[in-house]
Amino acid sequence: MRHRNPLWSPLYTPLTAALLTATLLASALPAHAADGFAPDAPGGADHPLIKRFAGSWLAGQRVIEWDAAAVPAAPEFQKADKYKFKDLVELEGKVTRLLYIAPRGKAPLEVWRNYQQALNAAGFKPRFVCERDCSDLYFAWSRQLDPTKGFTWAKGDVDTPTGSRYSLTSALSYDQGRMLVGTLGKAGHEATVLLYTSVAANASTGLVTTYLQVIEPKAMATGQVTVDPAALQAGLAADGRVTLTGLFFDTGKTELKPESSAQLDAMAELLKQQPALKAWIVGHTDNVGSFEANEKLSLARAQAVVAALTAAPYKVEPKRLTARGLASLAPVAGNVDDAGRARNRRVELVAQ
Incomplete structure (x- = not known):
């Protein structure tokens, strides 16, 4: 039996x-x-x-x-x-x-x-x-x-x-x-x-x-996906926002990893092509841990993206970008498993 x-x-x-x-x-x-x-x-x-x-x-x-x-x-x-x-x-x-x-x-x-x-x-x-x-x-x-x-x-x-x-x-x-x-x-x-x-x-x-x-711990293989500024623009035009899947952080950290450079390049090129565009850079987390800690983490990651784009070599005007952190308030998937939590940990570009 x-x-x-x-x-x-x-x-x-x-x-x-x-x-x-x-x-x-x-x-x-x-x-x-x-x-x-x-x-x-x-x-x-x-x-x-x-x-x-x-x-x-x-x-x-x-x-x-x-x-x-x-x-x-x-x-x-x-x-x-x-x-x-x-x-x-x-x-x-x-x-x-x-x-x-x-x-x-x-x-x-x-x-x-x-x-x-x-x-x-x-x-x-x-x-x-x-x-x-x-x-x-x-x-x-x-x-x-x-x-x-x-x-x-x-x-x-x-x-x-x-x-x-x-x-x-x-x-x-x-x-x-x-x-x-x-x-x-x-x-x-x-x-x-x-x-x-x-x-x-x-x-x-x-x-x-x-x-x-x-x-x-192991670095993810990079260079497998290229980021097209036109795709970012299409996402903004269709939904008013786009998820920046090419931004990478270590778990619980706020420093952008080197493999984020392709995504930053594409964002900078989009902002150059659209000089009138102003945007929110919005950080999101899953629901693991306290809301207060996640709110701080999501904001700090958004601020890190703004800091990278406004510094050399991109030098985007600071007034065009504003960082916000929403913690787990706007999930795009359930937080019941690894796959859902991974989708919710993200940074978005939102047109103002």
Whole structure:
């Protein structure tokens, strides 16, 4: 019988890798050789930073070379919804998500301690650790951040000794769940790690699931899209405003990144071609964090754009541009997932 869980809808040094591998792997067997597991998920491989618990099966994974991702800032929840985090840490870079099934006979605590000790030996800096009463944390994480969305899965199921089967998509559970979030690496170049272990699907399986997410800071490949001043003008003519998708900021920061230059060039050219045009530069955020902080952030980012355009080499007249910050007051998408929040974090050019 097959069941589905209704509740589951240059960063490290060779020494770091060696420490993690030596502590965690020891005499690891190939995944398909352990406990009769099927082969790993297609194209699956351990992250170089931390290897699998000895004999584990890589049952699912998703690796994206550059994307936005979020982790809980703390095991604290919104008053209106205990299954929604009070605050998230929004990150960008290479995102690796892996799900393992440990060999039968291993207790969840044994698997957890091995990972935890290996991370600590490598200099892990915890943001928070939850080892008891973590069920609310699990439900908020699974519902709000949907950790296995888009996974490539191995062939097979989570089997029980009696012959029952659970879908791999149900492998994570709240039963004996434990989570930690923190960083590895030097300041300014840290990889952010989220580790979660639990009973696999149901206590009857006798198996343990481990979920590992690693977010590595990485510059986005640029030069893939050119910005046409005529397209900006067309957007203004049609809607009175246009989203400036070529402006980039680090998470929580107000300084324009170098890869924003193409967008600034196009804006300056538009203003040169339209000498009578006056515009608002309007910053927007998602709804993560306090409104007051987001209001300040959105305004500061808009001001950074104005400052860049009014300075050399563009030297746009300051009276033609006015900065405003609207925080999360004018969303263009829902804030319930990463994709929606990413669309809401934007700067717009609005004709006055």
